[in-house]
Amino acid sequence: MNLIMQPWPWYVSGALIALIMFIMLFFGKSFGFSSNLRTLCTLCGADKYVPFFQFDWKTQSWNLFFLIGAGIGGYLAANFMSPEDYTVAISNNTITDLSALGFSAPRGFVPESQFGVEAMSETKNIIILALGGLMVGFGARYAGGCTSGHAISGISNLQPASLLAVVGFFIGGLLMTHLFFPLIY
Amino acid sequence: MFRFQAFHMYGIIGLAVALGVPMVAIIKARKIKDFAGGQIVFTPKKWSISRYLIGGTIFGLGWALSGACPGPIVVNIGAGYLGYAIVLVAAVLGTFLYGLLKNKLPH
Numbered sequence: 131m132n133l134i135m136q137p138w139p140w141y142v143s144g145a146l147i148a149l150i151m152f153i154m155l156f157f158g159k160s161f162g163f164s165s166n167l168r169t170l171c172t173l174c175g176a177d178k179y180v181p182f183f184q185f186d187w188k189t190q191s192w193n194l195f196f197l198i199g200a201g202i203g204g205y206l207a208a209n210f211m212s213p214e215d216y217t218v219a220i221s222n223n224t225i226t227d228l229s230a231l232g233f234s235a236p237r238g239f240v241p242e243s244q245f246g247v248e249a250m251s252e253t254k255n256i257i258i259l260a261l262g263g264l265m266v267g268f269g270a271r272y273a274g275g276c277t278s279g280h281a282i283s284g285i286s287n288l289q290p291a292s293l294l295a296v297v298g299f300f301i302g303g304l305l306m307t308h309l310f311f312p313l314i315y
Numbered sequence: 316m317f318r319f320q321a322f323h324m325y326g327i328i329g330l331a332v333a334l335g336v337p338m339v340a341i342i343k344a345r346k347i348k349d350f351a352g353g354q355i356v357f358t359p360k361k362w363s364i365s366r367y368l369i370g371g372t373i374f375g376l377g378w379a380l381s382g383a384c385p386g387p388i389v390v391n392i393g394a395g396y397l398g399y400a401i402v403l404v405a406a407v408l409g410t411f412l413y414g415l416l417k418n419k420l421p422h
Contacts, residue, residue, distance in 0.1 A: 298371020
């Protein structure tokens with residue numbers, strides 16, 4: 131019991147992700163999270179305007195349950211399974227680098243200066259978050275999948291397309307972190 | 316993770332893939348059935364350079380800027396970080412934007 135109340139080591143989390151993929155395959159589904167974003171568009175009525183969203187969303191309802199489960203998991207992990215005053219164990223170098231750009235040290239999983247309630251009154255911060263989200267949604271659908279669909283499922287299936295998508299993920303991630311971050315912050 | 320200062324994320328994704336590759340290979344080789352007795356099928360994505368390279372790069376830019384890929388966006392909302400609600404709404408809008416422009420983009 132004490133063990134699961136602590137942050138889990140990478141080999142536990144990594145193995146659990148593989149287990150989740152197996153459970154999904156065993157139940158005739160596939161492990162890909164960003165498809166939910168398309169389903170949410172359809173649920174919001176996007177199918178009335180754009181053919182891409184015209185499909186029976188009920189065939190994807192199982193994945194929406196996975197989405198809800200992920201949210202519940204985050205709630206449980208943050209509120210009942212994290213030690214008092216827990217901060218995510220990222221590298222001290224990263225914290226130093228980011229604080230030079232004006233980020234606060236992480237509290238819990240992420241820095242409050244970007245994601246906390248007070249940060250929501252800063253226009254620049256909201257624009258940054260919205261822009262990030264916009265590119266995540268757009269890019270995931272353009273590339274036909276995200277980290278779960280390409281980096282985990284696709285590479286497990288040895289698909290060249292998924293490997294190229296992951297190369298793209300890293301080009302984008304490295305450009306943003308090393309080239310654009312110093313310009314934005 | 317894009318600063319290569321911590322091993323954690325690479326350990327998680329690396330191990331998931333290290334277990335996933337033999338898992339998928341065994342499922343295919345032994346023709347393992349799903350719970351309903353149906354064949355587990357893998358439909359590989361059609362090869363294209365522009366689609367995966369451009370789409371992937373845009374995704375990577377957003378991933379690093381918002382600090383989360385789609386799954387963890389929702390996890391962080393559950394954990395109580397209000398900022399990720401904005402990221403999620405924007406991600407849904409981004410998906411809509413893709414649907415809108417799909418036919419004009421190189422695939």
